[in-house]
Amino acid sequence: MKVNSYAKINLSLDVLGLREDGYHNIDTVMNLIDLHDIMDINRNSTYELNLSSNNPDFPTDKTNLICKLFENLKKFREINCGYDVFVDKQIPISAGLAGGSSNACEFLMYVNDDLSLNLSDQEIKEICRLTGADTFYFTNKKCVRAKGIGNEFVRLSDFSNKNIIIVNNGMSISSKDVYDNLKESNGGLGKVSVAIDSRDYETFYREAFNTMESVSEKLVEEISIIKEQLYELGANLALMSGSGPTVFGIFENYNDFENCYNKLKDKYKYVFKTKTL
């Protein structure tokens, strides 16, 4: 059975401070984009999870978040089967797009339905929390302001059908490394979330920010260059997503959107034309 597993972008992101559990409280606005993996999930008669992918960098051992999810699910329900999962990987890995978290969540939703597990919302939230901070967002899939570790949502007005250029130079950044090196907070996303919710996009484009850029740009210097190029080519907003290194550009003007893609598509390893969902 084929399932689409979408990527997310952070339309803004602030890290508020360290929690007692070693995670950080964040304040972020998240939205899906149409860039997605295609997961082919089929039950097998073993108790094993067999993972495979077209991407050689896709981990097929227990470090895969799909495996981690499956082990966490077994803490809540007895599972008397295994699954073969092939992932046609289109989302760049370790990119700030939460591809692994998306895969894990879509797998949970599939198994919950396939085996009629009838997991409660609280059980789903806890299984996702044990798997990774971004995982629970993919049960929601709307434009949300997320707080806590990133799994407490307030719904905002839809931000769908915006033209998005995704640029990634093929480098990878560990979220943990960025969190561990962050010093300052900007006091949260008050203005940004109000602007998005009231569809005041001029204010949103002006006020949007990602606190993690200050650390990630030191790890991958091209991030700031890509942002400049997106603005020079007409982006209304250019911002790093998550802990990076992916940078996205939002284009209200369709001709600028097309021109930007044509100018950048041969310059970087991953350049995608997509849209917000």
Ligand SMILES: C[C@](O)(CO)[C@H](O)COP(=O)(O)OP(=O)(O)OC[C@H]1O[C@@H](n2ccc(N)nc2=O)[C@H](O)[C@@H]1O
């Ligand atoms: C940067 C974001 O993409 C923004 O959406 C996410 O916060 C990243 O979430 P994620 O990659 O799912 O994070 P996890 O895989 O759960 O955690 C990886 C490491 O990142 C750090 N981490 C993650 C999320 C968070 N709210 N605070 C943290 O400090 C922790 O050191 C953790 O050990």
Ligand SMILES: Nc1ncnc2c1ncn2[C@@H]1O[C@H](COP(=O)(O)OP(=O)(O)OP(=O)(O)O)[C@@H](O)[C@H]1O
């Ligand atoms: N199903 C998966 N797909 C892609 N990467 C995975 C998966 N499972 C585990 N990983 C590993 O998890 C790490 C994070 O991968 P992912 O692509 O989710 O990063 P990310 O997009 O930066 O996530 P986030 O935005 O949450 O930080 C990588 O080291 C990758 O090897």
